[in-house]
Amino acid sequence: MRLFKLRGGVHPEARKADSSERPIRPLPLPQRLFVPLQQHIGAPARPAVRVGETVRAGQLVGAGQGSVTAPVHAPASGIVVAIGDHPAPHPSGLPVATVTIEPDGDDRWFEYEVAADPFALAPEDIAARAGAAGIVGLGGAAFPSAVKLDASRRSGVDTLIINGGECEPYLTCDDRIMRERAAEIVTGIRLIQRAVGARHAIVGIEDNKPEALAAMRAAAAATEVRIRAVPAMYPMGWEKQMIQALLGREVPAEGRSADIGVLVHNVATAWAVQQALCRGRPLVSRIVTVSGGAVAQPCNLEVPIGTPVQALFDACGGFLSTPARLVLGGPMMGHQLAHTGVPVVKGTSGVLALTQAEIGRAAPAPCIRCSSCVRACPVGLLPLEMAARVRADDLAGAVALGLKDCIGCGSCSYVCPSGIPLVHFFSYAKGELAAQARSKAKQEATRKLAAERSARMERIAREREEAAAARKAAKAAKEAAARAAEQAEATA
Ligand code: SF4
Ligand code: SF4
Structure with a gap:
């Protein structure tokens, strides 16, 4: 082959x-396991346990919902001590819904049929x-x-x-x-x-x-x-x-x-x-x-999901020196960690503590148009041209050059002799595009809601008018009937 x-x-x-x-x-x-309900692409799981509940290792604690989702399970037996927000192992570091479990050390497993x-x-x-x-x-x-x-x-x-x-x-x-x-x-x-x-x-x-x-x-x-x-x-x-x-x-x-x-x-x-x-x-x-x-x-290390990253470094003898950068994943496609309190999740392949010597790079120099980045790109893109468009705030131009096909591998940045952080431009631009898409979707949703409200108000006004007209017609008919009755009585 x-x-x-x-x-x-x-x-x-x-x-x-x-x-x-x-x-x-x-x-x-560890003393506590922080199990995020979203560790996957798709809809987050919803809690399947309550605070105070005793769980076994492997027991369902978050049920998947929607067509693209995944359930989450207790990594150890113990007690659920909290369900709420906890910092996520994500570049934003923003908190996500998390089930916190205090392990009891008994290693009792939930039995599934095999x-x-x-x-x-x-x-x-x-x-x-x-x-x-x-x-x-x-x-x-x-x-x-x-x-x-x-x-x-x-x-x-x-x-x-x-x-x-x-x-x-x-x-x-x-x-x-x-x-x-x-x-x-x-x-x-x-x-x-x-x-x-x-x-x-x-x-x-x-x-x-x-x-x-x-x-x-x-x-x-x-x-x-x-x-x-x-x-x-x-x-x-x-x-x-x-x-x-x-x-x-x-x-x-x-x-x-x-x-x-x-x-x-x-x-x-x-x-x-x-x-x-x-x-x-x-x-x-x-x-x-x-x-x-x-x-x-x-x-x-074989790590229970939900273990804080600090526990991994502690198990490896701690730090020889203060890390210059903490990374979740690999150095090429991983992302920087703000702190070590975030938990290990299903997608965590590595945690790195890098020294300044390992990450150190001089300030970028001007592009010398050597084309090394073009030769290195596995997708066949033109990184230097795309970066120029992003710098000029021309996102549409960058998209036309294939920005959306960029996998963010960082090969272009790695080979650039001028030390230009090309992949950072692309990450920034993709973030801007995502923000624009979210804003557009929000505007569209607002416009739709306003149109629906306007249609609803028109319908209510129309129904009121129709009801008033019906009442008026009924009243007129009643009065006509009364008059007709009076005339009939007078004639008799
Ligand atoms: S590798 Fe760097 S210096 Fe060479 S063309 Fe690309 S951006 Fe310019
Ligand atoms: S980060 Fe994007 S542009 Fe750079 S080499 Fe990888 S795929 Fe190509």
Whole structure:
């Protein structure tokens, strides 16, 4: 099976060795778990418990609502001590509805029924069970898996790709889970394959992870799941890049991988599917890489969802120096953390504490029109031209150049010899576009409400007039009848 040529991409320093050689360690339960009701793309879950209620590990605490949503479950047994706002692990840091649980340390689990043979389940049952377990894409997208599985089955995908790219510097959580839990991952892959009816299943793993490749090959040896090494480069973990590398198929701009017959899931998601279908365990923990030059002992931890980020750094020996920047996710596509009180959520692949030396860059110099950013862009955009439009406040011009196709990978910024933070321009512009869209939607909703109110007032006025006219007519008829009666009486 040959590999296909890729567009763009860069080779940032991997910086993975600090955490990749240490086995996954379970993180002890913190004093409190802060479980946000929205950890996924789509509608937030609504509380399914009350304050003061005792819960078991794995018990539903937030029920999904709407067609794109995911439920959330208690990561440990304990007592629900609050339901209310708590800071979210989001760039805005704004609070979100959160269920706070005080663990009791008893490790009592909620028992779910497990099928004797999960492979005998109907495809839609596999998807439904993955959905009920709260599984979302663990590669960072956090899209509800059941929705993706159902849509892929209906659109008849032929190939399932399991993404073991993990191209972001520092992150090694996928590398470790493949080394340590390969058999479970392969079972999860085969279940996903059955759920969508894909004829082929291929795992793409970067060639800088030889141990993961060996472990996965051994686990998949007696199955039809194929394991393929792909070149280590950034952003190989981007699903369109992985599809291009393995299949040579290009996802159309603004299209989905299902449009070209492909479903992509992350290796950790496949593991979560195996846990749900074979052990009856909902998604209540995940592997998180803790790394960066300011961290004393970088490693990978198995972390209960809802654990405050500070507890992860504490478990890694704390800080060697005051971090210059805290990052949630990888340094290329992750986002800066304002503080360490926010909780780990389903989409948290890593928490980094970086030193000034790791992030330091001189002030930007003028563009020298070297075209490095154009060559690095995996989407085939013109970053320097787009940035010029954004700087000139010409958002429509930037959109015409493909701003909406930009995946925010930061490859252009990474290679720019002038240190121009190109991706920041694009993030800003996308934020402005989103704000404009929200404002337009709000204006439209206000206009609609005003029109509805005006129509309602007109209807009420019309009904009043009609009622008055009817009363007047009735009165006139009554008076005419009375007069007629009087005349009749006088005549008699
Ligand atoms: S890489 Fe930087 S300096 Fe080179 S063309 Fe792009 S923006 Fe200009
Ligand atoms: S951030 Fe956007 S413009 Fe820059 S390389 Fe990535 S996709 Fe291209």
